[in-house]
Amino acid sequence: MANIGIVGYGFVGTAVEYGFKDDHNIRIYDKYKEEFDTLEGVVKSSELIFVCLPTPYKDENMNIDLSIMDENIEGISKYAKNTDKIVIIKSTVVPGTTRNYSNQYPDVNFCFNPEFLREAHHLEDFVNPDRTVIGADKEEVLARVAQLYRKKMPHVPMFMTDPTTAELVKYFSNLFLATKVTFANEMSEFCDALEVDYNEVKGMVTADRRISDSHLEITKEGGFGGKCFPKDLVALIGLGKKLGLEPSLLEAVWEKNLKVRKKQDWKDIPFVSSNQKK
Ligand SMILES: NC(=O)c1ccc[n+]([C@@H]2O[C@H](COP(=O)([O-])OP(=O)(O)OC[C@H]3O[C@@H](n4cnc5c(N)ncnc54)[C@H](O)[C@@H]3O)[C@@H](O)[C@H]2O)c1
Known part of the structure; x- marks a missing residue:
C-alpha cells in the first residue's frame, strides 16, 4: 500500500x-x-x-x-x-x-x-x-x-x-484525432457539393481495416471542440514555432476548425483558455 x-x-x-x-x-x-x-x-x-x-x-x-x-x-x-x-x-x-x-x-x-x-x-x-x-x-x-x-x-x-518522448506521444495522439475530425469535415463538404451521402461513403471507407471509424462522425456542432483538442493543438503549434518549425498542417487544421465549428465552446470551459481561468 x-x-x-x-x-x-x-x-x-x-x-x-x-x-x-x-x-x-x-x-x-x-x-x-x-x-x-x-x-x-x-x-x-x-x-x-x-x-x-x-x-x-x-x-x-x-x-x-x-x-x-x-x-x-x-x-x-x-x-x-x-x-x-x-x-x-x-x-x-x-x-x-x-x-x-x-x-x-x-x-x-x-x-x-x-x-x-x-x-x-x-x-x-x-x-x-x-x-x-x-x-x-x-x-x-x-x-x-x-x-x-x-x-x-x-x-x-x-x-x-x-519524459519528452512521453509528452510528445500525448500530443501526437490528440492531434492525429483532431486532424482526422477536420479531414472528415472537409470530406463531408465534398459530399454535400457532389450530392452524395457522407455516411454511405464513410461506411465503405471504414471497411478498410487500416482506417478506424473513430472521429469520422460529422456532428451538428461541426469540427472539434471541448476541453482538450483545441488547447493542445494551439500549444503544439506554439512549440513548433519556438523550435523553428513550420507546423503548417496543424495551423490549417486550426483555421479550418474555426470555420467549421459553429461555436467555440472551449472558450466557455473553465481553465481551457488563460483569459478564462475559472
Ligand atoms: N479531461 C480530459 O479528458 C483529459 C484527458 C487527458 C488529459 N487531460 C489533461 O489533464 C489535465 C487536467 O485536466 P482535467 O480535465 O482533469 O481538468 P479539470 O478542469 O477537470 O480539473 C482541474 C482541477 O484543478 C483545479 N485547479 C485549478 N487551478 C488550480 C490551482 N492553481 N491549484 C490547484 N488546483 C487547481 C480545479 O479546481 C480543478 O478541480 C489537463 O492538462 C488536461 O489537458 C485531460
Whole structure:
C-alpha cells in the first residue's frame, strides 16, 4: 500500500483516485475545493504525487500557459526535494516541460505519465487504457511508477521512455484525432457539393481495416471542440514555432476548425483558455 497524493481534483484527478483508492491511501489538494487537504499536507504524506492540473492555452499568442503548473510545482518541490517522493505529471504539457522542471528543481524526482481517458468515460477509461506510457530519466523512478500500474492493470501494455518522448506521444495522439475530425469535415463538404451521402461513403471507407471509424462522425456542432483538442493543438503549434518549425498542417487544421465549428465552446470551459481561468 502506497500513500498517493493528487493535486488538482477534476476529471483526471478523480479518475486517478478511482483507480488507486482500493489499494492505496489517497490525499487530495485542489485550490478551489476546500474540503480537501493542504498542498503541504498532501506532499508531506505522499510517496507518489499525481499532478492533474489544468494546462490552458494563451489566447493572445497561441501558446501553452503553464502558470498553474509552475505555481504548484514550486509548492510541491518545497516538500518533495531531497526525498524519494515522485512527482508524476499527468497534465498534458508540451514536450520539454518535465525536463525543464527537473532542471529547475534538480533535487526532485519527476515523471511524465500521459492520460488518454475520455471525459465522458473518465473513470472506466482510466482503469482500462490501451497502454500505459511512463516517461522519466531515472531508472528507479520508472520502476516504481511501473510497479504501481502493473499491480492495478497487469495486462495493459506498458511503454517506458524519457519524459519528452512521453509528452510528445500525448500530443501526437490528440492531434492525429483532431486532424482526422477536420479531414472528415472537409470530406463531408465534398459530399454535400457532389450530392452524395457522407455516411454511405464513410461506411465503405471504414471497411478498410487500416482506417478506424473513430472521429469520422460529422456532428451538428461541426469540427472539434471541448476541453482538450483545441488547447493542445494551439500549444503544439506554439512549440513548433519556438523550435523553428513550420507546423503548417496543424495551423490549417486550426483555421479550418474555426470555420467549421459553429461555436467555440472551449472558450466557455473553465481553465481551457488563460483569459478564462475559472
Ligand atoms: N479531461 C480530459 O479528458 C483529459 C484527458 C487527458 C488529459 N487531460 C489533461 O489533464 C489535465 C487536467 O485536466 P482535467 O480535465 O482533469 O481538468 P479539470 O478542469 O477537470 O480539473 C482541474 C482541477 O484543478 C483545479 N485547479 C485549478 N487551478 C488550480 C490551482 N492553481 N491549484 C490547484 N488546483 C487547481 C480545479 O479546481 C480543478 O478541480 C489537463 O492538462 C488536461 O489537458 C485531460
